[in-house]
Amino acid sequence: MSRASDDLILSRFEPLFAPRSVAVAGASASxxxxxxxxxxxxxxxxxxxxIYPIHPHAPEIDGLTAYPTVADVPEPVDYAFVAVGAxxxxxxxxxxRNRLKFAQVMSSGFGETTHGxxxxxxxxxxxxxxxIRVVGPNCIGLYSPRGKxxxxxxxxxxxxxxxxxxxxxxxSLDILGRGRVLGxxxxxxxxxxxxxxxxxxxxxxxxxxxxxxxxxxxxLEKLRDGRMxxxxxxxxxxxxxxxxxxxxxxxxxxxxxxxxxxxLANDNRLWAAVIRQTGAIPALDLNDLIHHFAAFQASSLxxxxxxxxxxxxGNGGGTGVIASDQFGRCGIDIAPLNN
Amino acid sequence: MSRASDDLILSRFEPLFAPRSVAVAGASASxxxxxxxxxxxxxxxxxxxxIYPIHPHAPEIDGLTAYPTVADVPEPVDYAFVAVGAxxxxxxxxxxRNRLKFAQVMSSGFGETTHGxxxxxxxxxxxxxxxIRVVGPNCIGLYSPRGKxxxxxxxxxxxxxxxxxxxxxxxSLDILGRGRVLGxxxxxxxxxxxxxxxxxxxxxxxxxxxxxxxxxxxxLEKLRDGRMxxxxxxxxxxxxxxxxxxxxxxxxxxxxxxxxxxxLANDNRLWAAVIRQTGAIPALDLNDLIHHFAAFQASSLxxxxxxxxxxxxGNGGGTGVIASDQFGRCGIDIAPLNN
Numbered sequence: 033m034s035r036a037s038d039d040l041i042l043s044r045f046e047p048l049f050a051p052r053s054v055a056v057a058g059a060s061a062s063x064x065x066x067x068x069x070x071x072x073x074x075x076x077x078x079x080x081x082x083i084y085p086i087h088p089h090a091p092e093i094d095g096l097t098a099y100p101t102v103a104d105v106p107e108p109v110d111y112a113f114v115a116v117g118a119x120x121x122x123x124x125x126x127x128x129r130n131r132l133k134f135a136q137v138m139s140s141g142f143g144e145t146t147h148g149x150x151x152x153x154x155x156x157x158x159x160x161x162x163x164i165r166v167v168g169p170n171c172i173g174l175y176s177p178r179g180k181x182x183x184x185x186x187x188x189x190x191x192x193x194x195x196x197x198x199x200x201x202x203x204s205l206d207i208l209g210r211g212r213v214l215g216x217x218x219x220x221x222x223x224x225x226x227x228x229x230x231x232x233x234x235x236x237x238x239x240x241x242x243x244x245x246x247x248x249x250x251x252l253e254k255l256r257d258g259r260m261x262x263x264x265x266x267x268x269x270x271x272x273x274x275x276x277x278x279x280x281x282x283x284x285x286x287x288x289x290x291x292x293x294x295x296l297a298n299d300n301r302l303w304a305a306v307i308r309q310t311g312a313i314p315a316l317d318l319n320d321l322i323h324h325f326a327a328f329q330a331s332s333l334x335x336x337x338x339x340x341x342x343x344x345x346g347n348g349g350g351t352g353v354i355a356s357d358q359f360g361r362c363g364i365d366i367a368p369l370n371n
Numbered sequence: 372m373s374r375a376s377d378d379l380i381l382s383r384f385e386p387l388f389a390p391r392s393v394a395v396a397g398a399s400a401s402x403x404x405x406x407x408x409x410x411x412x413x414x415x416x417x418x419x420x421x422i423y424p425i426h427p428h429a430p431e432i433d434g435l436t437a438y439p440t441v442a443d444v445p446e447p448v449d450y451a452f453v454a455v456g457a458x459x460x461x462x463x464x465x466x467x468r469n470r471l472k473f474a475q476v477m478s479s480g481f482g483e484t485t486h487g488x489x490x491x492x493x494x495x496x497x498x499x500x501x502x503i504r505v506v507g508p509n510c511i512g513l514y515s516p517r518g519k520x521x522x523x524x525x526x527x528x529x530x531x532x533x534x535x536x537x538x539x540x541x542x543s544l545d546i547l548g549r550g551r552v553l554g555x556x557x558x559x560x561x562x563x564x565x566x567x568x569x570x571x572x573x574x575x576x577x578x579x580x581x582x583x584x585x586x587x588x589x590x591l592e593k594l595r596d597g598r599m600x601x602x603x604x605x606x607x608x609x610x611x612x613x614x615x616x617x618x619x620x621x622x623x624x625x626x627x628x629x630x631x632x633x634x635l636a637n638d639n640r641l642w643a644a645v646i647r648q649t650g651a652i653p654a655l656d657l658n659d660l661i662h663h664f665a666a667f668q669a670s671s672l673x674x675x676x677x678x679x680x681x682x683x684x685g686n687g688g689g690t691g692v693i694a695s696d697q698f699g700r701c702g703i704d705i706a707p708l709n710n
Contacts, residue, residue: 200689251689279692282699287707288683288692317693319658344627350539350590353618353627354656360621368626 038241045238047133048167049220050179051110053082055102055132057124058115061090066115066138068094069184070173077188079180084109086124102128110134111181113173118142118151121169122158129162137169143226144170156228171225172201175208175218178244183208183221192217193246194325195239197232199224199253200279206318207251216325219245231256233264240268247328248272249321253279253289258302265310275324277315278303341365377580384577386472387506388559389518390449392421394441394471396463397454400429405454405477407433408523409512416527418519423448425463441467449473450520452512457481457490460508461497468501473569476508482565483509495567510564511540514547514557517583522547522560531556532585533664534578536571538563538592539618545657546590555664558584570595572603579607586667587611588660592618592628597641604649614663616654617642680704 036044054074059067071083071094084105085093092098099105101124102112109132114124118141125135143152152169159166167174175183177191186208194216198204204223211218219242222235232252239245248268255261268274280289281300307314315321342364346352356366375383393413398406410422410433423444424432431437438444440463441451448471453463457480464474482491491508498505506513514522516530525547533555537543543562550557558581561574571591578584587607594600607613619628620639646653654660681703685691695705 198689200687200692202687203689203693206687206690253689253692277693279689279696281696284699284705285692285696288688288695288705317697318690348539348541348545349627350537350542350592350618351545351657353539353592353624354542354616356627357618357620357624358656360623366623366627 036237041238041241045242047110048136048165048174049176049181051081051134051181053084053105053107053109053111054079055084055086055105055109055112055128056115057086057112058138059085059087059093059098061087061093061098066184067113070113070115070182071096073182073184074180077180077182081110082107086112102131105131108132111136114138114168118148118169122151122154125155125158125162125164125166128164132164134165134167135159136167136171136173137225138171138173139168140170140225142169143228152226152228159229166229167222167227168225169228170201171223172204173223175204175221177218177220183223187212189217191219192329193219193244194249194329195219195242195245195247196221196249196251197224197235197239198222198251199227199232200251201225203251203318207249207322210318211322211325214322214326216322216329227256231261233257233260236261236264236268236274240264240271246272247275247325249275249277249315249325251277251279251321262306262310265306265312269311273313273324273328274310275313275315275321275328276307277318277321341367343367343369375576380577380580384581386449387475387504388513388515388520390420390473390520392423392444392446392448392450393418394423394425394444394448394451394467395454396425396451397477398424398426398432398437400426400432400437405523406452409452409454409521410435412521412523413519416519416521420449421446425451441470444470447471450475453477453507457487457508461490461493464494464497464501464503464505467503471503473504473506474498475506475510475512476564477510477512478507479509479564481508482567491565491567498568505568506561506566507564508567509540510562511543512562514543514560516557516559522562526551528556530558531668532558532583533588533668534558534581534584534586535560535588535590536563536574536578537561537590538566538571539590540564542590542657546588546661549657550661550664553661553665555661555668566595570600572596572599575600575603575607575613579603579610585611586614586664588614588616588654588664590616590618590660597645601645601649604645604651608650612652612663612667613649614652614654614660614667615646616657616660680706682706682708 056067056071083096085096085098087098090098102109112132112135114135115138118139121137121139142148173183174181182188186205196207201223204221239248280286344366359366395406395410422435424435424437426437429437441448451471451474453474454477457478460476460478481487512522513520521527525544540562543560578587619625683705698705
């Protein structure tokens with residue numbers, strides 16, 4: 033399959049990261065459910081487009097006209113936040129046929145559990161059939177400052193150039209919150225959960241195509257189609273830094289991942305080879321990932337300069353020693369300056 | 372040489388960490404020199420004892436009566452902050468003969484430079500002769516909340532249980548500042564520079580003896596008497612966690628250390644053996660050191676429980692996976708719980 037042009041990729045993903053209209057399934061007329069919290073967060077962070085609550089019978093939710101299905105909404109919808117029970121998701125998609133571009137499915141109870149595997153397969157079959165792309169299920173949403181799309185529980189700022197794709201929702205929030213402490217500015221953070229439909233490879237292609245995304249980071253536990261991700265990653269070589277935090281690097285980490293997103297045990301030698309062959313950068317843990325973001329954000333890459341040598345400026349002696357050690361471990365030579 | 376009793380060690384070091392009186396050499400009647408900044412910091416942080424500026428002819432400095440030498444001060448002095456030119460330090464000590472317990476010598480120009488090696492030897496000979504213990508030279512002072520002793524440029528809080536000894540002054544401040552961000556509370560931070568006289572082994576003995584010091588950390592570049600430090604460290608085994616950040620772990624780090632504190636290249640296999648034989652904990656870099664402090668501060672060690680197994684509680688799936696990986700790397704087994 034040949035890769036689509038950057039312009040085509042950008043226009044396909046625009047409704048996801050900067051939707052003009054948003055449908056919200058899983059809001060209640062009387063309770064503060066995740067859908068209500070999402071509506072509140074959209075308003076708080078200045079979302080400019082239309083918001084359409086989807087509810088089987090409520091005429092109004094949080095002061096907005098509600099509709100029984102997306103098909104009843106007066107215009108086609110770019111993005112739906114879907115936080116209804118797993119069993120109701122397929123029905124939601126069927127009713128939104130050809131009227132919705134992206135559905136982000138928060139609901140869990142799919143492929144991450146044994147009894148949900150068949151339901152997830154049905155979700156994917158339905159999505160293809162009705163022409164809707166699905167992000168998730170089992171995720172927590174998207175952070176996109178330019179689209180005023182908030183993560184529930186996260187603050188929003190003016191945004192920057194760091195794009196993140198995470199198979200863990202909780203870590204998406206951690207990356208946002210801890211990144212902010214270090215001054216990391218994000219272009220987008222996509223929580224993608226089980227990635228039953230849209231997978232890491234498509235997000236990678238998008239972030240490579242997006243001129244405002246300068247650095248790309250992943251938290252991954254498993255890959256449905258490793259070959260496609262590898263191809264997308266190889267295609268990235270030298271264009272933008274791609275940093276990968278792989279969850280389940282040890283046997284017991286893999287056991288934990290298996291119960292989290294249903295990841296199968298991966299061969300870590302394979303991952304090491306992928307990293308080596310594509311020029312991606314491995315991150316050891318969350319701090320390491322975020323520090324990579326901070327470092328790349330603070331520095332401009334100058335590919336013309338031969339790697340392997342550096343000059344160290346600094347004022348503290350001990351700091352210079354520790355930095356020299358760290359460069360030494362990376363095989364970068366700090367030569368003494370000539371007098 | 373048999374080790375002194377804990378009580379004797381504590382009483383010997385009390386004048387250093389909680390001095391009743393302080394002499395300050397290197398303050399000016401007209402300029403804001405380091406001595407003046409130290410006096411200002413002592414007052415700001417509520418130092419309760421007497422402060423005696425030492426100056427060849429000024430009668431008064433910063434509103435305090437100044438004295439030509441420590442011998443002229445009306446009472447013996449516990450601690451002197453010495454920030455005069457290297458050539459003047461020996462003269463200062465001679466004049467303070469038997470009237471001063473500890474002199475912390477900020478001045479550089481001693482053993483860390485080729486031309487200062489002989490001067491440092493003279494400093495040590497003099498200190499022994501006149502009965503004064505010297506901390507430094509080439510350091511930045513002490514942080515001791517209970518003694519209201521500040522580090523220049525550092526804030527002060529109520530203190531806690533982390534004791535630190537650093538051969539780098541700048542890193543002492545970094546440890547204080549970055550530790551505070553993570554909520555680390557310090558019992559004391561001793562910047563010891565070239566440690567010409569009082570060395571890391573004596574500080575280790577003191578911090579082991581001090582019941583309020585719960586965790587001990589070192590930043591070390593070189594050891595004058597490695598055998599004594601090793602003995603002190605072996606003596607610590609199991610009593611308190613001792614974390615060591617060794618600067619100059621790589622060849623080029625050693626080059627940097629050589630020009631910082633005059634450290635000779637150390638054999639890192641020797642360090643690895645010391646760590647293994649004493650149960651000390653190696654830290655890779657400054658973050659690692661401070662995170663060890665935060666972890667030990669937050670947890671109580673229960674030595675009765677066999678190591679090697681742990682139970683992980685948490686709410687985020689991705690966090691659990693990353694934590695499982697980290698435990699896996701440390702050889703700690705996270706067994707699945709029985710139903």
